[in-house]
């Protein structure tokens with residue numbers, strides 16, 4: 533507990549303009565999470581901060597922590613101070629179940645309205661967030677920073693929990709030797725993605741680097757074709773083939789692409805990306821059927837997912853031996869799975885991956901990639917700026933290129949999401965974002981990995 537408190541106090545000190553003379557309010561619950569807050573408060577009080585602790589369950593406060601705070605000059609208060617420089621949320625940690633209950637919930641509402649604007653540091657987990665799933669079932673703390681101990685908890689990284697956690701910082705408390713088994717999920721960083729990203733060697737030619745086929749767009753939605761091809765061109769494959777009724781528009785935007793009108797005429801490819809703007813008519817149905825019948829990896833998006841709900845398509849999907857990636861947003865997920873992802877997005881993605889025997893990329897602020905055998909990755913680079921029409925088309929093309937270049941489907945999916953997020957952030961730094969801007973920022977984003 534002392535190592536946790538020391539790490540927490542260090543982070544609080546970094547957040548304050550200066551420790552001496554600053555005012556810190558600890559929100560203290562009944563368990564060890566409150567104990568961590570109290571011991572950290574004692575450390576700050578010893579450095580000259582004015583630390584007060586609001587006990588939400590005074591009968592069950594951590595006795596050692598409360599004594600340490602008093603000894604260091606901190607005080608226990610019943611009233612919410614008028615102004616503070618920092619709020620520390622030590623109400624509930626991994627022992628919390630469900631949203632905050634009364635009377636804690638009312639006290640937190642009081643604190644939030646009185647101290648609007650003061651930064652909030654959550655201890656281990658923002659109170660009210662389910663540490664395992666990220667579900668927020670009722671009232672929960674909104675933290676600017678969450679200082680978590682020993683290991684990252686899934687609930688800080690996915691779903692509503694990720695939004696409540698703010699910036700997540702891990703403090704090593706020496707649990708390493710005791711953490712056995714596989715992690716619940718993987719959080720890739722730029723080094724992981726760089727290590728996976730295929731790069732051309734001296735002996736490569738355009739075919740050996742992989743050829744990606746793009747079956748997207750239609751007369752009605754030619755832009756989807758142009759955008760998905762733009763995504764594919766930023767990837768590592770050596771050649772992009774386009775097959776669809778937007779071939780003229782694709783040629784005029786991307787002269788290096790070889791295009792045909794129909795999938796069966798496209799020639800050999802090592803992976804297909806299919807669905808964005810494809811439509812759901814008979815022609816689209818036939819194109820998807822050809823893609824599913826090809827013995828190469830495929831990424832299926834948008835209209836392809838709508839078509840997959842058809843029982844015959846589901847059979848063809850089941851008959852495939854090559855890897856398949858599906859990339860639903862919540863609405864498409866609902867159609868495929870028969871229900872919304874709900875609060876536990878990780879479990880929902882794994883369940884659908886098992887059912888479809890496919891890699892599932894569940895889009896969101898924290899995109900999740902799940903494999904049929906239960907491995908899960910979370911993308912840390914997401915940004916709200918990507919919530920605009922056409923960005924999914926760009927992602928599908930990039931993912932297709934990574935599949936064609938030979939990356940295992942799960943790595944291709946998470947690497948594409950990672951770089952797509954980086955490109956979205958770069959585009960957002962310049963102003964309001966369009967999908968074409970995201971596509972234009974993909975190549976600098978790839979370069980930034982190395």
Ligand SMILES: NC(=O)C1=CN([C@@H]2O[C@H](COP(=O)(O)OP(=O)(O)OC[C@H]3O[C@@H](n4cnc5c(N)ncnc54)[C@H](O)[C@@H]3O)[C@@H](O)[C@H]2O)[C@@H](O)CC1
Nearest residue numbers: 533536563564565624625626627628629630631632633656
């Ligand atoms: N387990 C470990 O190895 C370590 C744990 N540490 C701290 O200990 C914390 C866990 O401590 P505890 O197990 O005592 O649990 P908590 O401090 O998270 O919660 C304790 C109690 O809160 C009450 N409670 C649960 N849900 C509630 C709700 N929705 N509304 C109101 N009250 C509710 C219950 O009575 C529960 O027993 C961690 O999050 C972390 O801060 C750290 O000191 C480092 C080491």
